[in-house]
Amino acid sequence: MTEIRTDILERFGTAAYQPATFLDRGVTVPFTTPFLLGARIRPNESRAGLEVVITNPSGGRGNYIVPWGALPEICAPTLHDRRLWQRLSDQAVVSPPTVRETARAVAAEGLAGREAAAAVARAVNEDGAARMRANFLLLLDLIRRTESRDEATVPPQADTPVRIEQRARRAVARFAPRLGVSPEIIAAWLEAIASAFCGVGIPGDPGVSRTRALVVGLQAMVNEIELHVAQSADPSEQHAAVLVMDAARLTLSCAAGAFKDLDGLLSDTPTLLRAWREDSTELGRRASRPDWLLDGWQVITELWRDADPGLREGALWEMALLAPVMPREVEEWLGITDDWDRPTRMRRVVRANEDWRSGRMLEIVARNERLRSRAA
């Protein structure tokens, strides 16, 4: 489990990993093999196959970009990662949801341990509940926007379940002709929209959606690192912490922009349904933006949480190595501009990840499985 074929690997070393788009950046795969922690899958240049972007664990020479098929040759992946690699090889589309679903299916088999399997079962249940809540909230909004003043004497959210169902049917039936489709199609679209946006969360949802929870966790991590730096013996020497905070703040600012854009859309079900009818694919893309923006941060926040308070310096170096680069595409998405090369430049000061070389691979795999179970 420790062998890395450096002779093969060195062929794939590159300093040129400055992704212009989120797809170029790739999607983080929850691998448990120490060498592959935080590695990203993306389509290759010809778009005919896949490749994996692996951070150079020594902290030098940028990244390794390895053809997907060569992955088992360059290192000895864990059983879980071999299965995941097999399943992802069959995927036609690379996106955070496809990687997440595939990874959940593999973890559910118990190959990353029972804890990870149980966490996946919980996460699937939570996603199902979030989907139902999203559908319900979209329907409540449609009721509000289609009822007359007399019909709306009782706010829909305060009505009985039976009455809510009747009012929802009436709202759907009333709205369907405006879009020239049947009520059944409206109902199906609402379900599809709920499915697409449940990870984002509908405004008014008392639950915290998956991506918003990640934002909360990321913000908490930044606050804790700030405190850690302030309390350190020499705050000016905290290069890894600065890199992580810098990249995290940029991501948080972009995520805030994306949520603001989506919250406006999700607060008006009729407009949302019209937009879905016009171009459901485009709306689906917008729904996935928080996922793309936040991709890669789950494992970093979990690394921070998992680290023994006395060993957080080491954890920060590992986190800094994995800090995602923000692609320029975010300018098109959100109109945000920044010095996009900055994290890449700072990356050069990141030192070697010594844990990775310590020979305690089994312990690190166990740690990575623990991270996996918290990021299902």
Added chain:
Amino acid sequence: MSTTLSAEQRRLTHAVASASDDALARVVAVFDRMADRREADRLLDAARPRLRRLRPPRPIAFTRLLFLPLDGVVADARRWKRADGGLPRSALPALADSVRVAIGTEAEAIERAFAGRSFADLSAVDAAGRRLWRAAADAAARLAPPPGWEGSGLGEAEFRHCAALAAGVWRHADPLWSALLAAREGPPATLVQAALGAAAAEDAAVVEAIFATILLKAAKPGSVASAAASARVGAPGAMERVLDQWIEECRPDLSVADPQGAAQLAEEFAEALDDLETSEAGRRPERRQRVAALRRTVGEACRSAFADSTAHHLLDPLAQAGARPDDARMQAMEATARSLRRIETAGRRLGGASAYDATLRKVIDSFAALRAAPEANPADLARLTEILAGPEAALRLLDAR
């Protein structure tokens, strides 16, 4: 009367020595809370090799802290002879009483400073230890046999010997402790030489005691011995003698009941032996055979621990009819498997690779047989296989029809 007491003591000593690891740790915790642990120390003598392996968290106690710099020369009272140097364990409580009287209120202040802390808390040991050793060294001239000294079965000459040796070490405990703090890194030659060099003007027995204490904790005994030899302090041949004694007393007690502790010990032995064999001190013709014999002994202990532990902790429980380990049990089995893999990795460095291959084959074959059982969880078996034998073997087990 005394015969009855001795018989009772023997029974108690035997009971403590044969207690399980968990029970022994609990017994030690009780003893550590006793105000006067003279009797308790005697009961623990037979279990000391096991205690060194178990390393239960011990609260900081005045006597233990005071004599920490002399750990390498504390001997079983029954085998101690003044001519051999060192300190008999039975003398420590009375000597500590003598120091306590000599340093007065400082003793109470130091005890208050470490109250409630354990020896795992190195910053507490560091602060309290350095203060205590300095105070004890300053008070050395005032040390006198306390009222309970006769109870140790030793005379005044023995007291003078023990006090002089201890005071000599306390005077140089600062650099010695710095070396001990870096024991996992060797300790480095500069720290070893600084500790020994500081005591160059002392009696040769003091230098020897400092070296023995460093050696007791050192990860790299060969390098430490070489560094000590080049420091050119102490009596001629003394370092060689202490190193030989260290080799002689090495006992690879790898417990089947405690795979994690066994793994730690196996790794430490493998590192120490590698270092001994490559160091100048270990390569000496007259020592080479002894080191090779120790390697064989430790290698055999690793192989036995690996084979016995896989059977005891993995195969037997899984083979029980209808056994379906719950989550906690499975997690514990995986943790055990990781420790066994560490024993195997360390053990292979010492030789006998074919024995490990044979044990692993047996384990994997047994897992494959269990895989066929209707109640088996293939993922559990595959994960244990992965930890012990790698992902390829696990994949084969998982995909077997």
